[in-house]
Amino acid sequence: MIVEFFVVLGLFFLxxxxxxxxxxxxxxxxxxxxxxxxxxxxxxxxxxxxxxxYPDQIYLSAILALFFLFMTAPxxxxxxxxxxxxxxxxxVESGQDKAEKSLEDFV
Amino acid sequence: xxxxYALTVSAILTLxxxxxxxxxxxxxxxxxxxxxxxxxxxxxxxxxxIYTQRSVFINVSLMxxxxxxxxxxxxxxxxxxxxxxK
Numbered sequence: 001m002i003v004e005f006f007v008v009l010g011l012f013f014l015x016x017x018x019x020x021x022x023x024x025x026x027x028x029x030x031x032x033x034x035x036x037x038x039x040x041x042x043x044x045x046x047x048x049x050x051x052x053x054y055p056d057q058i059y060l061s062a063i064l065a066l067f068f069l070f071m072t073a074p075x076x077x078x079x080x081x082x083x084x085x086x087x088x089x090x091x092v093e094s095g096q097d098k099a100e101k102s103l104e105d106f107v
Numbered sequence: 108x109x110x111x112y113a114l115t116v117s118a119i120l121t122l123x124x125x126x127x128x129x130x131x132x133x134x135x136x137x138x139x140x141x142x143x144x145x146x147x148x149x150x151x152x153x154x155x156x157i158y159t160q161r162s163v164f165i166n167v168s169l170m171x172x173x174x175x176x177x178x179x180x181x182x183x184x185x186x187x188x189x190x191x192x193k
Contacts, residue, residue: 004110007154011113017143021124021143027133034146038147045154046150049168062153062169065168069172075176076180080142082183
């Protein structure tokens with residue numbers, strides 16, 4: 001019973017993430033939808049798997065997968081966001097770059 | 108019954124994610140979509156483990172999580188640099 005509850009909860013968050021990926025209008029907005037909701041959805045699903053196999057020792061492996069997912073999903077999302085931001089703003093020269101360039105010209 | 112329904116719905120959701128991977132206007136959209144697909148496949152592996160009551164697929168989900176993270180990092184480097192091997 002509790003396994004089904006966690007599975008349905010995870011499915012709800014997975015649906016939110018996928019709908020956000022399909023419907024939102026900007027790259028960073030889509031990334032916001034997927035990286036929050038999908039991580040929560042998979043987290044609840046993995047918790048359901050750990051509860052389902054509880055007396056067996058494999059539930060430790062499920063908890064390890066959950067821990068790894070919570071460690072790596074924000075890292076990957078941050079890397080994609082930073083790459084997108086640098087890609088979008090590489091044509092605009094920032095003030096610090098101008099200052100460094102003028103300093104190099106001066107020296 | 109609930110588990111079968113959840114397997115079907117999450118498979119359909121993973122297919123819907125591939126729409127953005129095909130249609131996405133920029134490369135970053137495709138990378139985000141592939142990240143979402145690899146995260147959904149982890150959930151699919153866990154749901155299949157619950158459905159068949161075989162605990163092997165929990166290890167499959169762990170390895171898929173590791174592989175998906177590596178793929179995401181490589182794709183992010185590709186988006187930033189424009190090239191992987193220099």
